[in-house]
Amino acid sequence: MKAPMLLGGIALSLLLGPAISTALAQGIVPAPDRRPDEGIGPFDRLTIRNVMVVDGTGGPPRGPTTVTVSGNRIGGGGGRRGAGQRGGRGAAEDPNLSTHTIDGTGMYLLPGFVDMHVHVGGRPKSPEAEYAYKLWLAHGVTTVRGVSLSGNEFTVREKERSANNEIVAPRIFNYQRPRGDTPEQAREWVRRAAERGIDGLKLGSSRPEIMAAFLDESKKHGMGSTAHLGQGGVAQMNAMDAARLGLDTVTHFYGHFEALLKDYVVQPWPVDHSQSNEQHRFGQVARLWDKIHPPGSPEWKAYLQEHLDLGTVFDPTMTIYSAGRDVMRARAAEWHDEYTLPSLMDFYTPSRGSHGSYWFYWTTADEIAWKNFYRVWMQLINDYKKMGGRVTTGSDSGFIYDTYGFGFIEELEMLQEAGFHPLEVVQAATMNGALTLHEPKGIPIQFGVIREGMLADMFLVEGNPLANFKILYGNGAIKLNDETGEVERVGGIRYTIKDGIVYDAAQLRADVRAMVEKQKRERGTQGDGVR
């Protein structure tokens, strides 16, 4: 989501210096130091026995087998006699080395997920970073790309603390929104950003000469780029214009449909439209679905072929707009009661002040437009995948009834709905994200695949997620137990392993539920109003 005031402020802070950054950092409480009882390891030798493995490359599941980890690196496994296994046997013989064994019977082991589009929240909706971090980890997300996570000063510090495992949090990649009104200012911003440890740019739909300067300079510094090609500027910077200038990733759908318009060169807005009215803004997005060259047309194919040739990555974040096609479902999601902070629920509630809470008077026609839009959008994403284009997974949670972690799993379900095989979904959610984060730096991936030598970022879940992604939701999937006649909740991630440290995912979920409970108690009997 693009929150103009907040994000503008963050970008401004990079130009104006520490005073403003500090003020913004106060909008979110950094995670507390990791307590000794939070997570175990890393171990000289961690052994995960009798587990089914989905490696993230798109390869088929294998096992049951044994996977070993030495420190924070995957070593051996898959029944092969790799170096890690030999080293592991040596470790087991040495009483001075720490060892730990997990019985993976009945479980699947996958690489940690990579959420390519996150913001951590902040006051008033979710004041503590710990809330989003634990929800992400509890849903198997071990790496996030903040676009931006929050202000740069906060993000740099939290990224470092996470890298040192001083906090319970996923790995953090720091993308920030650049500023610059002239090409030279744009280049100067990028040069300073590179010095400040920023990993990449979260672009908008800047005008062509500014966009060109941002992208050209970012490549000189090994920085990545992703763009939300906002409707305000997309008439002169659609997804093809941006890709031709060297943009790495198109996030959301903005810019695709505008590049495929059939009868116009700009979106044919209603004449009484105001972009400042968020119901207008989000309602009109969906009206693009039948204004474009239709799926499968020569123009459609040529559009995707040129992106493929340019190497553009699509990061659709379908989950974040999904309430548009059925707002009652999103508002009444089963997880809100236990896992959505009351303050976040307040933020989601229709309001002209909260970004993305645009349900001023949402109609049947609005939902049907969004259902039609999704059919076309999903086909665009799936056709690109079929041609060999890279698709990644992002959630953008924290807006539009889309709660951290849960939204990410919904994105997996929606990719399957778009036509992805579950193994293609996992590939998008793991290896593809890792490739996209590492390529700008010119280095091979360090995580995102279960392979010897990779960082030990993984998770274990009871049951087979390829058969049902719903078991990855924090509150599991509903299943009738035919032996007892009881309705049960099954699944839920059992362990999330980040950097060789094993977290009990049930405990992470319990911590989040306690945060929600605490806020409910503090609010006492205050009326909740219509939600």
Ligand SMILES: [Zn+2]
């Ligand atoms: Zn966003």
